[in-house]
Structures are given as structure tokens and as C-alpha cells.
Amino acid sequence: MTIQDLHDKNLILFKAITGSKAYGLHTDTSDIDIKGIFYLPKAYFFGLDYIPQISDETHDEVYYELGRFIELLSKNNPAAMELLASSADHVLIRHPLMEAFDLQNLFNKMLVDSFVQYALQQVKKAKGLNKKINSPHLNQRKSxxxxxxxxxxxxxxxxxxxxxxxxxxxxxxxxxxxxxxxxxxxxxxxxxxxxxxxxxxxxxxxxxxxxxxxxxxxxxxxxxxxNHEAYSSHCKDFIAYQEWKKKRNAARYAGTVEHGQGYDAKNMMHTIRLMEVAKDLLVHGTLIIKRSNRQELLDIKSGKWTYEQLCSQVEDMRIEIKELYSKSSLPDSLNIKSLSDLLVQIREVLYG
Known part of the structure; x- marks a missing residue:
């Protein structure tokens, strides 16, 4: 099944523009990211052909099957929550059944934890690129x-x-x-x-x-x-490096080399953005997708700050979020049963 099939058979429940354009952080060179939710035809769902996700080759356009999407929601997945919180001007398709989702009932402290943990993963990814940039010795496999x-x-x-x-x-x-x-x-x-x-x-x-x-x-x-252990480690690093070279985003890599800070600045921009979203959840009790500090975040993306300066900022935000956490009125966790019941109700309507 392809994305075109989803459109031709009217299987799409929700479709929205996501990524940098939704965050208000897009530039002239930004790709347009699209995510959505679909449901499988009855024969696929009840048979052996369950398909959890469909995407294009570049993964710029991704659709989650309804059951898979609700599973992601149940795990407080940041990307799934942000998709559901898409602003009206970025929503391209919205089935009436999507009105059954009450976003406010999904916000909880574990969701805050998810945003923070995802942000900290971006810190590691950002520094990991430095290791690859400074690994020209891996261009040639040793004996x-x-x-x-x-x-x-x-x-x-x-x-x-x-x-x-x-x-x-x-x-x-x-x-x-x-x-x-x-x-x-x-x-x-x-x-x-x-x-x-x-x-x-x-x-x-x-x-x-x-x-x-x-x-x-x-x-x-x-x-x-x-030293067989060192040789084995070199071989693994060499293979991983060659695979990374093959798949890396050329423009993003060139930008990282150009600003010379030794980290992936786009990762660090998203780190700060995710920490801000986590803070908003605690302070305002809602998800604010579009960021008001566009220029500040784009400055981070352009490499105007050192990795150490940004890590210090992240740590300060982490401490602030921890203090807000204890004062927040958000529920501690998500009501999984209500999500499960919602999935059953929507399936019953879709399949009669």
C-alpha cells in the first residue's frame, strides 16, 4: 500500500504539515514535512496484512495507522502529540472522527518527561557528528x-x-x-x-x-x-562511518563543517525547542508548537554558540523544569484505558 492508495481510497483521517514549518523555524532551504493518520481497510485490519506505517522514500511524508498512532500516544511520544496538536492553518485533512480526541486529556507529567528525554538524546546526537567529522582516518580500512x-x-x-x-x-x-x-x-x-x-x-x-x-x-x-580487539573495533567503526557518509544529509553536513563548532547545530536547536515545549506544558498546561523565539533558535542552528554554552543552557532548563514539575497540576500519567476505549469506538464506526 502506498501514500497514493491512502488518498485514492479515502483512508486518511488526519494530515498536517509538521517539522520546521510548523515550528516557525523554516528557511528557504527547508523541506516540507508531512505526517498523518490513516486506517486500514477492513480486510487488511482483520486479516494478515496489518500495516503500521507508510512513508515515502525520504521519510518526509509519514502516515501512522490509527492503532499504531494511539499506541504512540499511549507512550507519550512527542512527535505523535505534536501532530495531534497541529495548528488549524497547517491541517490539510481532518476527518470528523478526529474530534473524538481531547488533547487536554492527554497532557500529563510523563509527557513532560518524554520531551525532556528526547531533548537530551538530541544533545548526544549533536556531539556524535563531531566524532564523524573528525574521523578522516576512517576513509581507509586498516589491515x-x-x-x-x-x-x-x-x-x-x-x-x-x-x-x-x-x-x-x-x-x-x-x-x-x-x-x-x-x-x-x-x-x-x-x-x-x-x-x-x-x-x-x-x-x-x-x-x-x-x-x-x-x-x-x-x-x-x-x-x-x-590486538584483535582494537582491529575488530576499527572494522566496525569503518563500516559505520562509510554507511554514515552514504546516508548523510549533504547540506546539513556542509553547514556543520562551515560553522566549525564541532556539533550538529540543528540537533541543538531542537534540544532547546523541546525543553521549551516541556516547560510550556508545566507552566501553561498546553503544547505550543510554533515558537515565538524564531531568531534565537535559528541563531543556535547557525552555530553562534559553542556546544558547551548550549549544554550549560540545557542543564539550567532541566533544573528549572524539575522545580516546576513538583508544582504542576498536570496528572502524573495518561489514562491508557480511555485511549484504548477510544480506539475501539472509532474502529466500530469505521467498520460498521
Whole structure:
């Protein structure tokens, strides 16, 4: 089932413009985000073809099936609550059945917690981009040889540079296992360079060392340690980095590099916005989607503040919200049963 099917079969219950335009934070380069709620045809719902969500390829347009949407509401999901609280000028489709939702009955202290927790997740995401920006070494995958070290006395040396300093070649090296010593090997060298040993690893992309048969009486040059744990970690980071490069938003990435603050400023803008929404819930008892401090938030998005300054601001807001929390008259939690009953009532109307 596609988004076009939802329109053609009149299955959409609610559709609204969300994201930056709804928040009043859009610019000329902003995408238009749309979210909505649909219901499945009776045969799909009662059969084996339940579909919880439908979206386009870019996820700029997303629709939740009615049951899935109410499940999100029951978990105090910020995005679901904001969708339901969409201002009239951003609502594109509103089925009469949507009047059954009483937004005020959904506000509670656990919803405040959800907004705060989601805001703090954005802080971590914002700083996480800095690690990726400053990871050019992950453009090239390293070999296991880069994680092999020669141990002499109380020090260790990278094998490749150690051999190079002595004019030795890895092709004439031989290794044997050391009993009771994991990932530690004895290193031998074919002085005549006749190729009687197998080298350090069998292939350049091998994940294991190569072991050789060493004649009796041969003396080892040194002990080797193979740091498999570090190599495995590098491989995972390399794969994750390449996947991120493939999927990253090019314009957003370029903006982050340009302002040079070392964090994703858009994430931090949303952090402050989400904390403000949480505070509004406690002070005014309602969700205020469109923000009145547009320029202040856009300044954050443009990278005018350091990550540390914004983290300090977030912490101050967190303390303020904690103080307001204890004084708020909002109910402690959501009435899940009333939501469940509402879902049943709407389904009964839809399916007769």
C-alpha cells in the first residue's frame, strides 16, 4: 500500500504539515514535512496484512495507522502529540472522527518527561557528528598488520615501523604460538630470505595471523602481540562511518563543517525547542508548537554558540523544569484505558 492508495481510497483521517514549518523555524532551504493518520481497510485490519506505517522514500511524508498512532500516544511520544496538536492553518485533512480526541486529556507529567528525554538524546546526537567529522582516518580500512606490536622489555612498538627500521621484510617472518598467552606469538626471521616462513598474515585482508613451522634451534627475534580487539573495533567503526557518509544529509553536513563548532547545530536547536515545549506544558498546561523565539533558535542552528554554552543552557532548563514539575497540576500519567476505549469506538464506526 502506498501514500497514493491512502488518498485514492479515502483512508486518511488526519494530515498536517509538521517539522520546521510548523515550528516557525523554516528557511528557504527547508523541506516540507508531512505526517498523518490513516486506517486500514477492513480486510487488511482483520486479516494478515496489518500495516503500521507508510512513508515515502525520504521519510518526509509519514502516515501512522490509527492503532499504531494511539499506541504512540499511549507512550507519550512527542512527535505523535505534536501532530495531534497541529495548528488549524497547517491541517490539510481532518476527518470528523478526529474530534473524538481531547488533547487536554492527554497532557500529563510523563509527557513532560518524554520531551525532556528526547531533548537530551538530541544533545548526544549533536556531539556524535563531531566524532564523524573528525574521523578522516576512517576513509581507509586498516589491515590487521596495523594492530600488531613487537614487545621488547616493558615497551611495545608497531611491527611495520620496527621491521622497516631494521631493513627487514614481513615476507620472511615466521610466527609460532605461545602457550598460555592469548594473541602473543614468537617472531622469527629467515636470515637467508629463502621464503621458508609464511610471513605475518596469509593475505592482506586476513583477520588471522599465519603460523609457520620453525626448525629446532632457531632463535626468535622478539614477541608479538596482535590486538584483535582494537582491529575488530576499527572494522566496525569503518563500516559505520562509510554507511554514515552514504546516508548523510549533504547540506546539513556542509553547514556543520562551515560553522566549525564541532556539533550538529540543528540537533541543538531542537534540544532547546523541546525543553521549551516541556516547560510550556508545566507552566501553561498546553503544547505550543510554533515558537515565538524564531531568531534565537535559528541563531543556535547557525552555530553562534559553542556546544558547551548550549549544554550549560540545557542543564539550567532541566533544573528549572524539575522545580516546576513538583508544582504542576498536570496528572502524573495518561489514562491508557480511555485511549484504548477510544480506539475501539472509532474502529466500530469505521467498520460498521
Amino acid at each position: 590487521l598488520l596495523d594492530f600488531v606490536y613487537v614487545m621488547i622489555g616493558s615497551r611495545s612498538y608497531p611491527l611495520l615501523s620496527w621491521l622497516q627500521e631494521r631493513g627487514l621484510s614481513i615476507h620472511y617472518c615466521g610466527l609460532t604460538k605461545l602457550e598460555h598467552a592469548k594473541n602473543v606469538f614468537a617472531l622469527y626471521y629467515d636470515k637467508k630470505e629463502e621464503g621458508k616462513y609464511r610471513g605475518i598474515i596469509a593475505k592482506l585482508d586476513s583477520q588471522e595471523v599465519a603460523l609457520s613451522s620453525i626448525p629446532l634451534g632457531e632463535e626468535s627475534l622478539a614477541l608479538l602481540f596482535v
